[in-house]
Amino acid sequence: MRGILSERLKVMIICGLCAMFAPARSFVVPAQTVYQYKTDDATICFFDKNQSQYIPHLMRKYELGKELHRQIWDTIPSQSPFMMLTDWQDDGNAGVGVLPHTTIQVNLAPMNMAYFVSPSNERFDHLFKHEYTHVVMADKTNDRDMGWRRFTGNKVVPNSKYPLSALWSYLDAPRWYAPRWYHEGIACFMETWLGDGVGRSLGGYDETYFRTHIKEGEELYSVVGLETEGTTSDFQQGATSYLYGTRFVNYLAYVYGYEKLIDFYNRTQDSRTFYAKQFEKVYGKSLRTVWKEWEDFEKEYQRQNLEKLAEYPLTECRQMVGKNLGATSPIIYDEEAGEAFAAVYFPGSPAQVVRFPLDTASGTLGKMKKLAEIDGVQAYQTAYIAYDRRGRRLIWTDRNSKMRGLVVYDLKRGRVEKRLKYQRVYDICYDNAGDCMYGIISNQGICHLVRYDSALEERELIYSFPFGVSVSDLDVSHDGEKIVMSVLGKKGEHSLIMFRRSDIENSNYEYQTLYSLEDSNLSQFRFSHDDSRLVGFSYYTGVPNIWTLDLESCKFDLLSNVQTGLFAPYLASNGSVYALEYGSDGMTPVRFEYKVLEDANSVEFLGQKAFETNPGLAELSTLKKPVEEIGFGEVYDSVKVYKPFREIRFQGAYPDISGFTDKEGWNKMTPVLGYHFAFYDPLSLFSVNLFVGASPWSHNDWKNKFHASAEIKYWQWTLNAAWNPTSFYDLFGPRRSSRKGYHVALGYDSKHTMQYPFTWDWGASIAHYGDMDALPLYQEITTDVHSFQTADVYIKGGKVRGSIGSVAAEKGYRFSAEGYTYLADGKFFPSLEVSGDAGFLLPVGRHNSFWFKGSAGQSFGDRGSAFGNTYFGGFRNNFVDNGEVNRYRTVNAMPGANIDQIGAHCYLKATGEINFCPIRFNNFGALQCYPNYIQFCLFGHDLATDLWGDGREFKANYVSAGAQMNIQMVFFTHMKTTLSFGYARVWGGGLNQGDFMFSLKLL
């Protein structure tokens, strides 16, 4: 070795690099064809030409949503949106972004009907009425906004590398930076009234949430607390924005009227930029004041509802287990074996499949036992589970937010025996009589009823529902003959349907419609133990109560009258009904006596009251001028292949300030003034970001007073080139990433997220550096060799997760391996680094976790050269920063020591850290700026250097210990900023010193 590598090693490295980039050509030309259909009003992009058949329907619904909004808001954004039609997950969904281009992503799959949280009619009709509200709210401008947009050329996307971009972005699209409740509230209001009364404004779940909160004496979240605590630590997580937003908007419409509501939301010439100021202007009171008014109103309103319900005898529910299960699947009861199973997810613990002992005589559940954790949960229901009684297997769905897979758990052996990826199946139910499993598959937007064999290897398609029909809550009778499910029709109507197995076997697919409700739901209906009736829940009275349907007489009877809500019932053989009782912290298993009720009251919906005071809402769904319909032929002939190179457009430019190294300057830096230019195609498959700047006032040579950088991305490829690259964060130090000189780098990064939470990435890059004053990775390490090349290849991955209410990963593992080499002065200086992390939740309190990290590295070049070592030291946070907050975790960090103070030719490093439970703030701070949480961490490192090889005489051991505290602040809702303080001390290798750290992480 000794500096110069053997010829054989050189050849091997060069061959390795060739092999690495040899497949480059195949990567350059993506295998995937992207299609587009373009009109003056919108562009739709999709990834499977078969989906072109949906485009006319999609366009009609888009045009309908858009025109209805035009009638309401007078003018609508002029930018024609870019729509992406995808089938990348198994639950229907859509999202809107307006920076830099208005983009609407629509997922084809049917909507998730778990607990019937979100009433909906035909999905595209529903989605476009909802999503186009977001487009108007976030993108509608007045002259002032347009002035800024003209100045910046478009709408600037905030980029943490250039934090001034956030300022320009806010000026370009100020309402985008309103909180989520603001956006979701009006969107749910509009989806309901543009959808003829089908939507969350008239949703039973929303009523249940608030009624339960008031009954339990829980405080409602304040307008700030909703963002800091409600959307993160509530068992419903982000869904609280929908709940509170919809409720508050309903309240505004009910008390202050629809016209004022529109004035508040409409971005007109005389409207205020900041949403809360506009609120004050319209309502003459501060948002906090009216929010408090609503809280008081809600208490009284729900008190009346609770009293009204209590006018008839309330069902006496007894808890089956003294534990709230959070978000849970319907529980599966095995009365013979005396067991029950569920998928649960509650704050402070990862999502898991659990088993309870079931005492059938007393109707109680014993102590819950965790069987396995669930990867990839879904809201409310966590996962779908099925139970193979004879085979003693439990089957559940994983990756529930992507394409679902199946996990088969052997109850006899107590372990997972099989995992099946990409099954796309939900609502699974095991037929113990037929020894097979039924489920519903979502593919290309269509629901298919399928049947798996007992080995779960073969699946048979049984029935395909027409497009637009959503199916859920499948159950199979105990004799395996009847299969029931709930069907949501195009108008939002709900029906219970039943297939007979014997008919299906003979290809007779006529099903029986058992019962239908036009404006309420029929959900989670399951067969009684004797298969004579079905028991499920409906919001018919406005309260989720338990109902039963006699299969003989088709008589539909009420079984419960509760003030909160009951879900997922099961009629047990002992005459009790087992159900889940709704609580503000989630679901609790309860039981009550089976008894048909003759009388019960309903509750009043706040949305209905808003309608009664604003009868004009009924007219909102009437289109004054019909929308021109687009036919299939017209679409099909106009579908073209999307080419990112052709679609790239100028997306904005703005002035910026950043920092550049200047040894004689203050803080060893000089400010640089410059301009950013951005070019993207709408899908961001191809982008060009340019920066040009100058620092004529610096002490640097003239050639280092000019700065330019370019970043070009195409699919997974990135080309970087820079002359005297700058960094905003170098203005503050102590770390500097700017370097004198130039570089050109080409990289390829491949990310894999479909098996989330397991993710893995790999990538490689090569770079050429010239005229450099320091090493690219180590700012304090100078070298006489100013021009050199580098190559890098890495793989990293892991599976980490946090429980509800966490602020960071709390358990799991990560791994990484990286090979890096310099080619300097004709010599190679390769190095290899591997590391692994493992963490777990401490059994004390909530969200307290311990992480262990081990890493090892070896440099193969000359240890006497600057290129032949790895350098450690410092917290590695900047005073003002944009990177990871807890940077002490990184391999090169050694808090207490100075940056790059410790060099090592080879090393072993171990890190242990405890992250304590975050303390969340509620109702503290201003609407524009409020603290989110504060968290404290303790950590220790042990670094052993030069333990082996020919440099053992330099062997040393360093120990570092310290603490860090992070306070997260939120500016303008979306801009999260973290203030960090830390102190650490290092001992060993002749060092005994301490180091304070202060850092403000932007964006």
Place this chain on the structure above:
Amino acid sequence: MYVKNQNFAIYLILAVVVGFGLSFLFGGLSVQSDFAGGDISKASRYSAQKEDPALSVIEDRLRNDEEFFNSTKGAMDLLQNRMTALSELTEKTMEVCSGIPEFQPMMTELKSMNAKAFNTSLALTNANAGLERMAAGKLAPDYELYSNQAYIGFSKVASQMDLGKRVYDVSSAYLAGKRGDQYKPLADIAVVWSVYCAQDAYMNGSNKDIEYWKNKYSELDGVGGSEIRAQLEKALAQASKAQLKAGIQDNFENLLQDAQVLNKVMLLGGGTAIIFNGSVLEAAFPGLTDLGERLPIE
């Protein structure tokens, strides 16, 4: 007594009137008794219940794409003829073979196949009626439903066609060395099965199977000659070689290329399409599949 009763009645009426009046003051019980059973109150909720005028996407395409309509119609006719023929063939097979012990083990299967073919044929009739309504410019809201049923039914029958081979083989073994009028119907049944299976092989593009069935056909051709054969061949003639050929080259191929059918066919093949879809997604769109997550509004 009478007076007392009269007073009582007046007091009663007064009490009801006063009680009714007071109920307005105290809000009363807002009961809507429009539901089954007792007086369970339904939550009042605005609902316009407008009819959604949107057509199904398949219907939309059929109305606007003449080529697609014609190929679908052709394929539907073909499938319907096949299913009708199979229904008759299985029925005759059961009738002829009911007294032969060698056939008893497959009677349940024959019965099941007969029901499948019959029901699929019905679904195809309904789907075809929908196509005709469309051709006449009328709405056909059930077309998609029936065509789905028909495709699944047809696929299920197609996947169980080894029954044809078993019927032929048992017939052939049974008829070995036996000649006479009483054996003619069975020989005819077997020959017609060989024709049906050969047509199936043709539709699947399997030359090997065509050759196999051609040989089988010649084994028993001429042994029979009953009325049954003429009857069944008439049904099969509907799905003649020419029609099959056209069906394979134009209609059936196009039909299979249609996304709806493609999905189903691939699903029947163990979900290959879906697995393919998922695994290529990451490779095709690294970083793009989480775009939805990057969009903060939902």
